[in-house]
Amino acid sequence: MRLRHLLLLTQLPFWALLLATFLILQGSLDRRVQTVEQVNETRTQLERTAELLTHVLDMETGVRGYVISGQPAFLEPYYRGEAAFPAVIGTLREGATSDAERARLARISALIGQWQAEVAQPEIRLRPDRPAEAEALVRSGRGKRILDQIRAGIGGIEESLGRQLRDVDARAQAQLGELRRVLVGAAVTLLLLSVGITLLTARLLTGPLSELGRGTRRVTDQGGAAVTERGPREYRELAGAFNRMSRGVQEARESSARAADELAAHNAWLSELARLSDALQAASSVAEGTEILSRALPHLLPGTSGQLAQHNASRNLLLPAAAWGEALLTPGPDSCWALRRGETQGTGADRPFMPGCAGMPGGYLCAPLFSHGETLGLIRVQPGPDADLGALREALNDVARQVALALASLRLQDRLLQQSIRDPLTGLFNRRHLEAQLATGVAAAQGGEPLSIVALDIDHFKRLNDTFGHDAGDAALVRVSAALRELAPPGSTPARPGGEEFTLLLPHADLTEAAALAETLRARVEALDLSHDGIALGQVTVSLGVAGLAPGGSGEALVAAADQALYAAKRAGRNRVVVAGAQERADRS
Structure with missing residues (x-):
């Protein structure tokens, strides 16, 4: 709309006021008719509520008369009410105007069904053959309590309908007063309309320009703003161009912010990757x-x-x-x-x-x-x-x-x-690792944990090397070390300190367990069938010394005791196990 068209439209409010006055009068008449219809519907609901109460009372009276007299004729009101009250409740539900009324009707229907199931039907069933039980059921007051709840529910509906009727009447009076006020207001509005149209025209002409100025300041301060494209066509075109410019600025800022966020997230991810690299290096x-x-x-x-x-x-x-x-x-x-x-x-x-x-x-x-x-x-x-x-x-x-x-x-x-820490030939631990594990085991044994060690040596190993060569000797070392590794329990340290000597460090094992393991190892080696390059090497045996850490003892003392036991096994004829403590006792005896 161009500016000249807007000026012509300033006369439209006068015509609109006349039309609005007519429509208000028409609406008032329509509301009056609706009010009368609501009054009639409310009164009809009151009559149906009273009819429902009548049916309930007829049913209760018929059952009571039958229980007292025993004559089936008294049950006619009960059956008539039983057949009629569902239809009445259904009609009341159709005319209900609120969920509360429908809930109350559902409650009344449930109570009637409860009264029938728990009182009326049992009394009717008991009266022919067991009148005393039927009378006792009447005297129990169960039926009266349920009927009192039904009466209270129906009374609540009647009270609610009464309030609705009074509200409708009050609304009708208010509508009449409103109509009077509308007529007075229309007259006053006609007098003030000329002043209002002048002020409105001025606002329509200056408002878009003021909003455009505020939008320009918001673009400068916040980076984006939108103005309403209203007013004459010239103003709308100007506002549209401004909005397009503002959206471009806002999109540029958002793109820059997203790029900054992505860069920050990537930098944070790279920092996490760098921390992972540092942790892996450690x-x-x-x-x-x-x-x-x-x-x-x-x-x-x-x-x-x-x-x-x-x-x-x-x-x-x-x-x-x-x-x-x-x-x-x-x-x-x-x-x-x-x-x-x-x-x-x-x-x-x-x-x-x-x-x-x-x-x-x-x-x-x-x-x-x-x-x-x-x-x-x-x-x-x-x-x-x-x-x-x-x-x-x-x-x-x-x-x-x-x-x-x-x-x-x-x-x-x-x-x-x-x-x-490994011996390259046998794959067993070397002396360096054995000494480190021994120090650790001795420290743990100070708290009461047992620690044992088995020292073993291949018997006549030099003769084996001289007879068959060093390659055959290495093969024997590998086979004996394999037997030692297989029998070593988890947590133990099988080692080759050097030459044909082997050691098995046994944390958490006492002397008896170590001696039994040493005997098993001796028998395993003795049973080996060794050969090298197709040449039988003969039987290979080992001598073993077993020692346990004494309270307060050191690792050096433990190794020395095992070595002494090993030497004792050699002196006793080889291919045997000697326990350090047992050998000392044997020497003293």
Whole structure:
């Protein structure tokens, strides 16, 4: 609408006032008719309520007369009321104007049914054959209490209908007063309309301009604002151009804020990844590193399920090392496309042409773990339904690089540790590790825990080396160490301090248990059938010395006692077990 049209429209309020006055009068007449109809409906409801009460009283009177007289004719009012009251209640429900009235009618219907089931029908049934029980039921007052509740409910309905009738009458009087006020107001409005139209026209012309000025200030202060496109066409076009400009400014600010938020989130994620790298560098073993990864990976790859799998020692299997979310199958190395191609692979909507790993469901990503040309394993994740696959792939690649470097370092650390504490020929612990475990066991034994040690030596080992060569001697050492490793209980330390000497440190084992284990080991070695390069080496035996830590004793004393017992076994003819304490007692006797 142009400005000149607006000026012409300022005359419309006069015509609108006349039309409104006519409509108000018409509405008043309609409301009056509706009020009369409501009065009639309310009175009809009152009559039906009274009819319902009459039926209930007739039913109660008929049953009482039958109980007193025993004549079936007295039951006629009961049956008549029983047939009529459901229809009356149904009519009352149709005419009810509120949920409270319908609930009260339902309550009355239920009480009538309760009175019939618990009082009326039992009295009618008992009166022919057991009149005394019927009278006792009457005297119990049960029926009176239920009927009192029915009367109270009907009375409540009547009272509510009465209030409605009074409210309708009061509303009718108010409508008449309102009509008088409307007529007076219309006359006064005609007098004030000319002044109001002048003020309104001025506001319509200056309001959009003022709002546009306020919107400009909001854009400067807040970055975005919208003004109402109202008024003449010239004003609306100006407001529309302003709103488009404001939306552009707001979108630019929001885009900048989103970019800042994404950057902050990415920086926070990188910080988490850096903390993971620091934690992995502080780990002392691969097992400790995988425990850290099992806790960190769900946070670094949120909303996913996944697993970290590592190659076994033979590199023919992938073994689960850490998992989170829903359980995933672990693929074989030959069936994994990520390991075949040496890069992150996945299936799903982003790569519909890629085949999946054998036995695996669709919709997952696999990132291989490589470090210095060595394949360590892979990380497999299954994204959530709303995941951004591109962002997840990028995050998975970053995580995989960190994890691969950490696992390679931890594996190297484990290998170096094993090389430093293991005997290269037999795979048993060396003297250095034995001494460290002995110090730990002695410290634990100070609290009352038993600690025993078994020292053993291959009998006539020099003769075996001289006769068959050092390779045969090494083969004998390997077989004896294998028997020692098999019999060593969990938590013990089987070691080869040097040469043909072996030691078994037994924490938590007393002298009796250690001696029994030593005897078992002696018999196991004696039963070995040794050969090398097809040449039988003959029977190999061992001599064993067993000692237990005395209260307050030291590790050096314990080792010395075991060695003395071992020497005693040698002197006694070899291929036997000597317990340190028992040998001393035998020497004294």
